[in-house]
Amino acid sequence: MLLSQWLDEYMEVYLPASSNLNAKGRTEAKASIELFITIIGDKPLGAITTRDGQAFVATLRKWPNHASKKSEFRDLTSAADILRVAKETRAVTISPVTVINRTNYVQRFFAWLKARHEIHFDPFEGTLLPDATPRLTRLPFSPQDIQTIFDREHRKWAETPHQFWAPLIAFYTGARVREIGQLYLDDIEYIQDVWVMHVAERFPGQQVKTDGSQRAIPLRKELIDLGFLDYVEDVRAHGAKLLFPYTTWTNGDAGRPIARPFNETYLRVVCGILEPEKSFHCFRHLFSTQAERSGLTDGRISQLTGHKLDNVSALRKNYIQAATLCQRHKDIHQIELPSLNLDRYVPGQFSRHLALGATKQHKAEVQGEADSGESAQ
Numbered sequence: 075m076l077l078s079q080w081l082d083e084y085m086e087v088y089l090p091a092s093s094n095l096n097a098k099g100r101t102e103a104k105a106s107i108e109l110f111i112t113i114i115g116d117k118p119l120g121a122i123t124t125r126d127g128q129a130f131v132a133t134l135r136k137w138p139n140h141a142s143k144k145s146e147f148r149d150l151t152s153a154a155d156i157l158r159v160a161k162e163t164r165a166v167t168i169s170p171v172t173v174i175n176r177t178n179y180v181q182r183f184f185a186w187l188k189a190r191h192e193i194h195f196d197p198f199e200g201t202l203l204p205d206a207t208p209r210l211t212r213l214p215f216s217p218q219d220i221q222t223i224f225d226r227e228h229r230k231w232a233e234t235p236h237q238f239w240a241p242l243i244a245f246y247t248g249a250r251v252r253e254i255g256q257l258y259l260d261d262i263e264y265i266q267d268v269w270v271m272h273v274a275e276r277f278p279g280q281q282v283k284t285d286g287s288q289r290a291i292p293l294r295k296e297l298i299d300l301g302f303l304d305y306v307e308d309v310r311a312h313g314a315k316l317l318f319p320y321t322t323w324t325n326g327d328a329g330r331p332i333a334r335p336f337n338e339t340y341l342r343v344v345c346g347i348l349e350p351e352k353s354f355h356c357f358r359h360l361f362s363t364q365a366e367r368s369g370l371t372d373g374r375i376s377q378l379t380g381h382k383l384d385n386v387s388a389l390r391k392n393y394i395q396a397a398t399l400c401q402r403h404k405d406i407h408q409i410e411l412p413s414l415n416l417d418r419y420v421p422g423q424f425s426r427h428l429a430l431g432a433t434k435q436h437k438a439e440v441q442g443e444a445d446s447g448e449s450a451q
Contacts, residue, residue, distance in 0.1 A: 106179035248361030255328030301419030
């Protein structure tokens with residue numbers, strides 16, 4: 075049997091029954107093994123050697139980041155062509171941590187084969203993995219970047235609710251793009267005189283990076299003054315449940331419909347911010363940097379950002395505690411962020427998009443009821 079045939083059995087039979095991986099983890103496992111096959115070739119098991127493991131890791135070190143999502147690589151099928159274009163375009167390569175994670179997924183696949191006595195060695199034995207020490211791949215936005223991004227003329231590009239609100243939410247909360255994209259209306263809640271934004275796995279489809287990512291972030295006054303709560307009520311009036319009900323999540327990733335056009339079109343084309351180290355995620359870097367400069371301790375910053383701190387219970391540290399909510403509200407307003415001169419949201423300005431979102435949600439609910447009826451028969 076070829077590697078691809080073993081992969082089918084691994085994904086269809088073994089992983090669903092035996093693995094603690096969630097849906098995202100299973101998707102990444104499959105993608106990693108498929109990448110191994112792309113690089114090494116779809117060989118019979120008997121043709122695999124330790125040289126293949128070494129070649130895979132060596133190639134990953136030069137592999138372009140998000141190759142499957144970028145137009146210049148999408149139609150390329152050979153590893154050699156992908157590496158050639160990556161070199162020509164000076165593409166950013168995947169991080170050492172990603173190299174290690176991809177390799178670990180493939181190693182688990184071969185460990186399964188070894189346990190079945192289909193193969194009798196680890197193809198990665200003796201292969202050196204890169205140092206996992208994080209490298210600086212992103213930079214905080216500078217004050218000039220922020221003025222450019224939120225320039226009133228540039229903001230005319232924001233013709234949809236997520237283009238309008240997602241950068242502002244990221245700027246004022248430091249939340250990850252996926253955390254923003256998967257928000258439900260009920261994640262915006264008034265608790266003890268404080269408006270908060272929940273980041274948690276409370277509703278269908280929501281995922282958090284780690285347990286420590288679960289938290290409730292108080293909303294800054296500036297975000298409320300810009301009309302964010304009016305927008306929430308507009309969405310609710312259309313009968314939708316998601317904050318951005320018309321977007322389509324790609325493979326369960328609620329962040330991609332936000333980040334990709336922002337990074338590739340708004341930043342690069344509209345704003346002229348060309349540094350590859352700058353992307354939507356840099357709002358989070360800016361927020362964390364300014365929090366530190368404003369005198370917040372690492373522990374108090376992590377309560378807002380969901381960054382992991384060693385040796386402390388993540389759920390205790392980050393999620394709602396009545397005793398800390400007031401302090402968290404003070405902390406987020408203590409952070410000195412660049413001031414913005416923006417027009418306030420006008421209630422009803424995105425009615426067309428919200429109507430489309432409500433229609434999309436209704437169709438999904440009808441289809442779900444139909445599917446349930448069929449399965450019950």
